[in-house]
Amino acid sequence: MDRFGLVAELATQKLQSLRGMVDLLPQDMPLWQRVEATARDHFGRAGVQEIRTPLLELTQLFARGIGEATDVVGKEMYTFLDRSERSCTLRPEGTASVVRAAIQHGLLSQGPQRLWYGGPMFRYERPQAGRQRQFHQIGLEFLGVSGARSDVEAVAIAWDLLCSLGIRSLTLELNSLGTADDRSRYRQQLVAFLQDHRGQLDADSLDRLDRNPLRILDSKHADTQAVLAGAPTLADALVPESRERFELVKAGLDALEIPYRLNPRLVRGLDYYSHTAFEITSTLLGAQATVCGGGRYDGLVEQLGGAATPAVGWAMGMERLVLLLAQVDQTGSSAAAPDLYVVNRGPAAEAAALVLARGLRGQGLRVDLDPGGSAFGKQFKRADRSGAPWAAVLGDDELAQGVVVLKPLRGQDAGEHRMELNDLPALIARLRP
Numbered sequence: 016m017d018r019f020g021l022v023a024e025l026a027t028q029k030l031q032s033l034r035g036m037v038d039l040l041p042q043d044m045p046l047w048q049r050v051e052a053t054a055r056d057h058f059g060r061a062g063v064q065e066i067r068t069p070l071l072e073l074t075q076l077f078a079r080g081i082g083e084a085t086d087v088v089g090k091e092m093y094t095f096l097d098r099s100e101r102s103c104t105l106r107p108e109g110t111a112s113v114v115r116a117a118i119q120h121g122l123l124s125q126g127p128q129r130l131w132y133g134g135p136m137f138r139y140e141r142p143q144a145g146r147q148r149q150f151h152q153i154g155l156e157f158l159g160v161s162g163a164r165s166d167v168e169a170v171a172i173a174w175d176l177l178c179s180l181g182i183r184s185l186t187l188e189l190n191s192l193g194t195a196d197d198r199s200r201y202r203q204q205l206v207a208f209l210q211d212h213r214g215q216l217d218a219d220s221l222d223r224l225d226r227n228p229l230r231i232l233d234s235k236h237a238d239t240q241a242v243l244a245g246a247p248t249l250a251d252a253l254v255p256e257s258r259e260r261f262e263l264v265k266a267g268l269d270a271l272e273i274p275y276r277l278n279p280r281l282v283r284g285l286d287y288y289s290h291t292a293f294e295i296t297s298t299l300l301g302a303q304a305t306v307c308g309g310g311r312y313d314g315l316v317e318q319l320g321g322a323a324t325p326a327v328g329w330a331m332g333m334e335r336l337v338l339l340l341a342q343v344d345q346t347g348s349s350a351a352a353p354d355l356y357v358v359n360r361g362p363a364a365e366a367a368a369l370v371l372a373r374g375l376r377g378q379g380l381r382v383d384l385d386p387g388g389s390a391f392g393k394q395f396k397r398a399d400r401s402g403a404p405w406a407a408v409l410g411d412d413e414l415a416q417g418v419v420v421l422k423p424l425r426g427q428d429a430g431e432h433r434m435e436l437n438d439l440p441a442l443i444a445r446l447r448p
Contacts, residue, residue, distance in 0.1 A: 035147045035148025036148060043337075046340050047337055057175065061168075065130070065131055068109070071105060073102065074094050077107060077108075077111055079318060080115075086230070087107050091107060091140050092105070092107050108136055109330060113130060113154075113328075114321070127159035131154065132154050133333075137149055146332075147334060150334050151332075151333035152330045152332060155309075155328050158316065158326045159324055159325065160325060166264050166310075170293055171271055171273060173307050176331075182297070182306075184297050184298060184299055185295055185297055186297070188277075188294045189275045189276065189292075190249070190292045191249070191261035191290055192282065192310070194257055194289060194290070200252045201252035205246060206224065208247060216239050216242065217239050220236065248280075249279060261290070287314060287315040287318065288310045288312050290311040290313070292309075293308065293309060294307065294308040295307040300335055306331060306335055307330070308329060309330060310327065351381065353381040353383040353402070355403055355407055356406050357385060357407045357409060358391060358394040358395060358408045359385060359410065360388070360389075367436070368385075371407065371409065371436065378439065378443055380443065391408075403424060404424055405422065405423060406422045408420040408421075432445060
């Protein structure tokens with residue numbers, strides 16, 4: 016088949032979104048908007064400022080920041096050469112981009128930075144419930160803070176945000192990854208142990224044994240989990256200073272009455288984490304149980320070319336969170352009904368209806384305007400489906416008399432009301448008694 020034949024064949028194919036790239040339709044948006052608005056409110060009250068970074072970055076940012084031995088960099092990134100032959104990648108996570116921006120724009124010279132971000136990320140992995148190839152995160156980053164108290168505050172903001180959304184079926188899992196030296200000692204101990212049990216490990220764990228052995232602790236394979244039951248723990252490799260720091264984190268959470276469960280097998284999937292690591296999980300999400308995850312990453316800023324800077328942060332998966340909210344709370348699943356639905360017909364009336372709707376919207380009312388042209392009966396059906404308590408009827412006859420007729424749609428009033436079309440205060444008083 017020649018090039019023109021191929022183009023003609025492609026032109027006849029039905030265009031659909033790529034696998035793992037999901038449309039968010041109008042009926043999906045109320046829960047998303049509720050989460051975003053709640054998060055923005057929480058961050059504002061905690062003095063956390065928003066930052067927005069590009070979706071596209073140089074690949075080297077993530078290779079250096081996340082780690083070339085990680086599954087994210089090795090298997091999951093959307094990477095390509097641009098027209099200048101530069102290797103570029105759609106961001107697979109938000110922290111590296113935020114740190115790059117803070118270094119590039121000199122934010123770290125201005126004192127500690129309390130930042131949050133939100134938006135789409137991209138990873139080429141098998142789509143499933145709560146996990147897509149284009150997914151969305153809300154994340155928090157504290158840069159330039161070293162104390163255990165900052166770890167506690169970061170966790171508390173995440174926990175309180177989830178609770179304010181009405182979610183109660185959550186578990187906070189907590190671990191310490193110690194320093195780089197702690198992990199190096201532990202890595203040697205773990206590899207030596209696992210080498211003695213190679214025959215019992217699954218294929219993925221064998222692949223990770225040389226590249227990133229700590230990730231084996233995350234394996235869900237039953238045989239590997241059975242082996243890990245007898246493996247040394249990272250807690251045993253921590254030096255006294257690392258243990259003391261972890262005790263301060265636990266004491267801080269106890270003081271805030273935030274319950275947690277110690278999980279000595281908890282590791283984060285990215286190389287830059289150190290000391291505190293945590294996940295907030297839900298049993299309502301099945302295998303994809305993690306709603307929020309994060310921890311401390313004191314070495315990342317220096318690794319990306321900045322001065323040595325302590326930092327802690329977390330990211331929250333929006334798809335999983337919305338999926339959870341849809342299960343536990345049905346009240347946020349539909350859009351807010353308009354205060355008024357304007358039924359209108361006739362050339363002059365349609366123009367006047369737009370003026371009326373705009374005037375009422377300017378006074379803070381939610382007004383839905385029928386596009387016009389349909390019979391009044393069909394428009395009233397649309398008005399009823401909208402959930403509006405009132406319909407405003409405006410035809411050419413009403414316009415000639417300078418009036419608009421308000422009809423109750425929800426039984427809140429016994430009859431209709433003829434109102435002066437240009438008397439917005441009287442209309443508003445009737446719509447908002």
